[in-house]
Amino acid sequence: MKKFENKVAVVTGGNSGIGYAAAEKLVSLGATVIITGRRKEAIEKAAAEIGAIPFVADQANLKDTEALFTSVQQQYGKVDILFINAGITGHSTLIEEATEDNFDNVMNINFKGAYFTLSRFVPLLGEGASVVILSSIVASTYQPNSSIYQASKAALNSIAKTAAAELAPKKVRVNIVSPGPTRTAVLSKAGIDAATADGIFDQLSATRIPLRKVGTPEDVASLVAYLSDDAATYITGSEFVIDGGFTL
Ligand SMILES: NC(=O)c1ccc[n+]([C@@H]2O[C@H](COP(=O)([O-])OP(=O)(O)OC[C@H]3O[C@@H](n4cnc5c(N)ncnc54)[C@H](OP(=O)(O)O)[C@@H]3O)[C@@H](O)[C@H]2O)c1
Secondary structure (H helix, E strand, O other): OOOOOOOEEEOOOOOHHHHHHHHHHHHHOOOOEEEEEEHHHHHHHHHHHHHEEEEEEEOOHHHHHHHHHHHHHOOOOOOOEEEOOOOOOOOOOOOOHOOOHHHHHHHHHHHHHHHHHHHHHHHHHEEEEEHHHHEEEHHHOOOOHHHHHHHHEEEEHHHHHHHHHHHHHHEEEEEEEEOOOOOOHHHHHHHOOOHHHHHHHHHHHHOOOOOOOOOOOHHHHHHHHHHHHHHHHOOOOOEEEEEEOOOO
């Protein structure tokens, strides 16, 4: 019997990158996995590739989150693994040049979306359930030009720890995974062309990351699977940095 047989997992933002790799890993371990994304075609393609169940939902939109909740409740009645992963970097700007659009977009997806996904799914989380919130090492860095993204992830760390305290009596664990540079489409979706994004990752790995590699989505997926497993039954409210030593 596979480790996650009979477990139901929900992965937000599962059509690419870390969410896709995590969903694929959880499926391979036997879980029934529902993945979400905004783009119908992309989410259906990804689900078909990995054997997951697609659900079109914009996590920034509370109505979509509630529709997702209702669908999962009616079909499965529980969630054992909740991986709150959907996120964007938004545009880089100095604080004095920030736009309201960029602020709202980043905060609505990364923070409000994650907050209400967690909030609404609590009733489906029973004893032994695991929540993993995908943050970033930037939650604890203060680089110029990245104030909104950094703040959105810092806010996530805060709610994850409060949730760990609130849900501990239910024996539900909540942990934070904070990757460093990880080779995904995240930069190209922020408007950086693929060649430049590759160059940034290559340079980081050659000069800034002590393990001399950029993380892969699969590296992060393995950590998410570990934290979702009964092996991690005594771990809650913790942040796991996975960055090849970048922040040392
Ligand atoms: N890559 C890194 O270096 C790195 C480092 C630290 C943290 N992170 C975090 O890791 C998470 C995953 O990013 P990634 O690197 O794997 O990038 P990615 O490949 O762009 O994946 C992001 C996923 O989130 C989805 N998504 C975005 N906005 C959404 C929304 N409003 N509703 C539903 N789904 C939405 C995307 O779907 P669409 O394709 O439809 O947009 C995609 O499936 C993010 O929270 C990011 O901040 C990434």
